[in-house]
Amino acid sequence: MNHAQIEQSFERRNIKRCLSLLFPISFAPEALASLGAEIIRLAAILRQEYKCEFDELKFVVAEAHRRMISPPSALKDVFSSIKKEETLGIHYLPAFLSCELQRTSYDKARFEQYKALTLIVSVRLLMMGRHEPAVQRVCDEIRLFSDGRRENLAAWLPDVLRHNFPSLIQELERLRTDTANNDKTKQVNNQLRKFHVSYRDSYEFKEGITRNVSPKEFRKNGIVNSSSKQQLDDGDETVIELREISISSTESDSWEKEEGDSGQTRKLRAVTFSALTSASYASRAMQAKAISNRLLKKKLSLSCDIYQASLFEIKILLKECIASLHTEECDTAQLLIFMLIFGNQCDQIRAMRNKKHKRKIAGVKRDHTLPSQKQRDELTPLLRKVDTSIIFPVPSLITESLRSLKFKNVTDADIKNYLQHINKKHETHITQTKISTFISHKLKQEGIDPVLIELIKGSAPSELAALSYTQLESNSLLATYQRYLNFLSKISACQELSLTTNTLGNKIIGTPLAIDDKLLHQLFSALTERLEMLDSPGEQGFPASYHNLVTVHVQMILALSSGYRPVTGWLGKITDISLDTGQFWISDKENRLGDASRVIVLPPIALEYIKQYTAFLNAAAFHLRNTDTPLCKRYREAASGQEHLFFYRSESHWDEVSPKTMAPIFDSIFPLPPNWHRHHIRTLLHQSNIHSELIAAWMGHADIGEASFAQYSSLNFNELYKIAEIINHHLNQNGIKVVQYG
Template identity: 25%
Template sequence: MSIYLLLEEPKTDKPEYTKKILMLQVGVIIKTIQQISPNVYDDEIQALGLPIDLTVSLQDKSTLGAIFSEIKRSGLLKEQACNAFILSTYALTSDEFTKGLIIQAKIILAASTLIKLDNYYGVIKRALDAIRLLFTDKFCASLLPELPDFALDNSSLIKELMLLKNKGRYGSHHLTSIIALLKNYHNKAPRYYPRNIKRKAGTGSNPKRPDYAPAEPAYMSDKDEDNLTEFTISPLENDENDINIDDLEHIADQQSAKRFFAINLIAPDEVMHSLSLQNQLAKAAANNIFRREKQLACEYRQLTRFEITCLVEHCMSYVEADNNCAYLLTCLLIGKNIEEIKYNNHSLVIKDNGPFKNQPVWLYKPSLPEHKVDTPLETLLNRSIGKVIMSLPKQLTSALSKLLTTTIDLIQIKDSVQCIIDTINKEKHTRLTLPRIINYLSYFMNSKGVDATEIALLLGKSIQQEPGCSYYQVNVGQLLQLHQKFVKNVLGNTNQLFANEINQPTEITVGSQLQVKSDTLANMFALLQDRLSVLRNMKWSALEEFHNIYTIYILYMLNLSTGHRPVRHPYETLNCFDFNAGTLYISDKEVRSSLSARVIALPKTAIDQLIFYKAHLTNILSFITNIKIETGKQIQNALTAEGPLFFFLNDLNFIAVTPANLDVYSRDILPLKLNWHRHFMRTWLRKNRIHGHLVDGWMGHISSGGDALGRYSGICMADLKGIATVINTLLVDELKIKAQAPWSSQ
């Protein structure tokens, strides 16, 4: 086995130099683990096939960082997974560097073993990406010191990683991919062989349809995601281990489809590429639905109300005498496992004042982007300064105080909790398991139609998977009320268990840190309107300033109306707008695994403004064409939908609207991150009682139901037109925005 099967061909300015640096760094990595564990990994190291004359010398971290940055700028971090993984130690401090090399060495040894087997490329690639993110992502920096010693034997290392993952630290989801790689490496996973299928004898004639067997893919995707297994028609030979097809069909009928099939085609490269993207989209949608399957209201694997009642009655009967019953009840009420409760004990407090005096309370602050700005700009924003609060019954105070203040054997607690669950299952014929009990809070909220973003913020789980969490700012009391409704539903409305008054200040919020104040936006649009009024009837010398401010004014209005992401050539061409139907086609985030294109309805004010903008382009076309022919052609293309609709002017030269250019031209108007409008609108729409799944569809987020206007979606255009009507009231009544007339100087 050669290390060259893991390393990708460098795509840098100096590929040979990059390859040399990579090989030297591999030598440094392997030499490190040889020093830590001599003679332990000799066979695996020899199998790497490193050159005999390899000169091992410690690489300068600045050199590694420069090559890593070049790969990152090229957008090849996913494609160059192994190269980026090897270079990622540049981001480590001097104290962390040796530990990082040992981690890399164990991963390389595992990857070099599994790469020889079929169907493990995806496992390897995900683990390499996970290590790279742990080293380079500043948000995961707190997890790195807690990682165990990777020089341990595989069995002990896997156990340590599992314990760390269960603590629920930020970034611990990356450990899943690492554990999967190490488990396969530890088990020396065998080569995958397909199973043959035949019809049971005596049940009728053989089916006329052909059998199917896995074959090599017809093409290999050059994108980030793993390829789907392609299928071709081929005859199969009988085998002693044949499986009865009737039994297999029965099993398949009881399961959700998890794989999509494609036919082995002979077609041009562009068709193959298109099919590859379609397959990846189908896989992403299927994985998303499967991930959400546990939260379906009709999902039989979830616990029933009867089972929860049996659990609560048993725990409440023994809660004073048995602390383990209190721990089990806590897992149910806050949706956390015992490890998370114990190791995040800074989040669990016993309140000594306020509305929850002498009650245990779970407090935590969601880990979200800070969006730091200069001090003078702080007055423009509403910052989130609160914490998520989940209150617990007073009966749990004694047991949880003991958990916080004393050293307790978690393994013994887990065994005792499992005994309680087994006892209830035996007596009441229930199907209780600890994971089902922990997941019941999320399932209950989802079945009651609670916004998935609010569920994620409340539980502190799936925040990275719910994109709305980064844009949404919600009142602390609102989340607390959601949780108290759940607790009251489970335990009953008893004065002994709950505070009668919440008394949470309404201005305390959690979530997005980039919430612009409504007054700020109203004042900004008023100033822009005044400036446009002054410039509109001036001489042609003021045209350029008028056009640039006019463009920013319209873009800000449309961004608030549509939630469009800041991209190059926003709103593309006039063909994206349907003025008769009042709709807009948006394609602002085409990625390899999902499609975010959508059609939304436009507010009336935005439509009126676009009509004015078309007239503006017509008015300035002749004047600019006489001075700058090329710029005139660009404006003509904008009017005929053959070129970008929006642009800036600099000395009457055509300047494309890109995020960088928009940031420059708007810096003196509103010097904030360009997606401030998405933060503002997500929060504003939820405050105005637009349901979360409608807001996700409007913003282009794929929710649990998939694409907002997909085949099986319950959302229709009437819902989006309702959103447009509500947004129009925001523009006109709250922000005092008016459609501005075009340039009119003669």
């Protein structure tokens, strides 16, 4: 379209508004020329499959040429000027045009195609009128994406290079409305919607709307996560439920959500009664407190807990249920056996998905989806491929007559009457809660990692922090499940309950961030080679590039050795470490409710690296004592413990370590989420048969008030030296040797 055709198609005031947003009159001629040059470049690289949909492209390119009256300035200078003047909300289009991709690990061709497409979509929508809010939202998304602040979104955006405009819109619609993906957060869904709405409206020439909306609800910096319902079933007429509520802050990246779930501290336990047992508020509060404490005690799976099911009770239950498989009470008996095998309440059993073979139920399918399993395509070569589901075979004895797991013919009254009959006949006290919690108590007492137990139960990752950090083979999980079935078969004297072979094949499940040892070896070999290739830092004046490379090298060693969460002031101060004993005081989830710190033991190789790094700090401080006094002071403060041990440098300033400043530094070296080391080491310790409670103490997964080495703990602090030995051997095995910096 030429200018005349544009004026015939769109209102003149909308065209004028569009051009004023693209080329603000307050901008210098050099800045306008820079924006014009960028528009011309984006129009040239836009794929033909998209160009053919927009007749407005020629018009906007012609307008860009009209602004090329002065030599263009650098795009980064235009963006810096907008940011410095704090006008990102006003000049959102120039800010979008002047943004450049900061992460080297991102696919630049895809980004620039999205940028070019978003430009012409925005031009059309602005000329149509009443679409400015949608335009600003999608432009802001591209700008934030370029800065590396849309890591989650990057994993979900369709490949723009493989679509035309209609199919891209359809794919965005599919992703936005697909509710089957449990790992897609509400935040990602909203971000996808911004792309879909603007692209769809421009394609369909859909009329825009303007709303004046004011918030009608209280908003705060936090979300409420509730755990699954727990019941305290004593066999009387009152059914008491417990729901645990934890408040965690809203985070932007999936790894931050993982760390938030593993560090929940503020909790509210709500106990509800089916019938009020007392009119007194005080007595009801005391009763609720007692119930809450009893459920907390039950989680410990103590062998002295009289409220656990005894082996005699389980033996009686199994024999009665097996005897009922060919009677009218068959469905009830089958449901109770499923509850015993999978550790679920009856409503959870009804929600399970089955796996059929020859039209008969052969197993139960459990999904295990984690936020870390969805990563952008560029990271795929670095990660191990993991499966998101696993099938647990079920003995044919209890599925022979089953067509589904809904058990529609079984009511709560049927279960209650069936258990009452057994209890009266054998003078036992079997309850639904005893049945559904038996697998947890049994396997915990045998020292089985809770990760395996929760996977059998089908628990969500938020139920157990370790679920998000562990990678394992399905064969090890199925072996534990098979041993449990064989145990039930033995005590019930029913051979048909056991499983003898696994014909499902071995798969990798869990987190993909537990990277392969070969990749870890290659990573540190490449880092060491880069350090050795550089000249002596003293001869170069300790440049920022060498400082950052040394910092990253030591940080990765120390992170793998300690499991330190990525936080501001990551890896603490030198005074947190005892170089004599190797003890490292870690405070990575402090809060106002109490002390959440822990002490771990560092492996010898990490201590050697710290000594080398402190020598590097002192040498840099000495070299810069006369040329750069502020920087010299920062080096001295890091070496003495007055400030955090690590910081990053640029040519003109330095930045303290935080997740925000870590991302651009690590992106060019190893662009995985910043907590990948916690996934890798948790998996290593699991594979090394370290007890799960000791791993939780090392990872910092113990809750407030549950100190790992307190007076009531069965753990011994000396056991941490065993973890240090395993990590030290692992690092040495992967070719990590102590190097001298300079």
